[in-house]
Amino acid sequence: MEKWRVTYSLLKYSSNFDRRSNYSFTSGVRYFYGRSYIPFNKNYAVQLRYLASVASTTQRNPDFSQINMDDISYFKKILGERGVVQDEEKLDDANTDWMRKYKGSSKLMLQPRTTEEVSQILKYCNSRCLAVVPQGGNTGLVGGSVPVFDEVIINVGSMNNILSFDKVSGILVCEAGCILENLISFLDNQGFIMPLDLGAKGSCQIGGNVSTNAGGLRLIRYGSLHGSVLGLEAVLANGTVLDMLASLRKDNTGYDLKHLFIGKLTLNSFLIGYCLKEQVQILNE
Ligand SMILES: Cc1cc2nc3c(=O)[nH]c(=O)nc-3n(C[C@H](O)[C@H](O)[C@H](O)COP(=O)(O)OP(=O)(O)OC[C@H]3O[C@@H](n4cnc5c(N)ncnc54)[C@H](O)[C@@H]3O)c2cc1C
Incomplete structure (x- = not known):
């Protein structure tokens, strides 16, 4: 859309x-x-x-x-x-x-x-x-x-694939059901660090993290998910799919709608995440 x-x-x-x-x-x-x-x-x-x-x-x-x-x-x-x-x-x-x-x-x-x-x-x-x-x-x-x-x-736990990772831009695209710990290990192996870590990482999913705008242990160093999520895809209550998966960091067009879905507990629309992008920082940066 x-x-x-x-x-x-x-x-x-x-x-x-x-x-x-x-x-x-x-x-x-x-x-x-x-x-x-x-x-x-x-x-x-x-x-x-x-x-x-x-x-x-x-x-x-x-x-x-x-x-x-x-x-x-x-x-x-x-x-x-x-x-x-x-x-x-x-x-x-x-x-x-x-x-x-x-x-x-x-x-x-x-x-x-x-x-x-x-x-x-x-x-x-x-x-x-x-x-x-x-x-x-x-x-x-x-x-x-x-x-x-x-x-x-x-x-959406069955939607747990990492779709792509670009070492140059540091952009990870994954499905909402990915377990946080799996993403952390994946990035560790690539020499990168996930900007999010928390005690429940072995069970929580990135879709849940984004939905609750989880803070965690790295928030002070890397900022909140409002900064590190570059885009996401959401489905509204009536089934409409909103594709906000832009990976362009400097996107000046229109409203930055993804923020409505990050920490959406007070949001009116029902949503379910599917894909999102994580900005990751190079380890030892
Ligand atoms: C030991 C422990 C440590 C924790 N540490 C922290 C911490 O440091 N910082 C912090 O912020 N929280 C922390 N939490 C709370 C919790 O882990 C986080 O809120 C986490 O982000 C929830 O993710 P989840 O996948 O388990 O979501 P769930 O608990 O399953 O769901 C949480 C909310 O998100 C919604 N939701 C889940 N998935 C989706 C989706 N794909 N699309 C749309 N909505 C969705 C659910 O409806 C629900 O409203 C901790 C919890 C535990 C048990």
């Missing part, structure tokens, strides 16, 4: 959100982080999740549909048997957060392997009004990666 179209859609969705959101706060709650479920159809509804102190008072929004056999068949058709997880043990892990403080009751986890598959899933969920939650390595400490109720979990 061209840049001006992307800008237009985002502005449109953003103003829709302001107009139609109907969240309310339990008195006394001052903070929330907004995981928003936003199907862009006429039954548009927003469900915000509050901090643990009030999570128990949140009701499932009845406007959202429940999974049925037709949905499962559709997902199997596009992802194959392997990409549709209904195994109770696996779902139990995916429903429970790292700290074991939050637990959802999702009955379905989807594991797409391409952007196209992510797009098809979201398009379908949007049309059926099915709530979804993206999940990376599930190492987040605030319960953002697990369902609140029975949302469909979308995990």
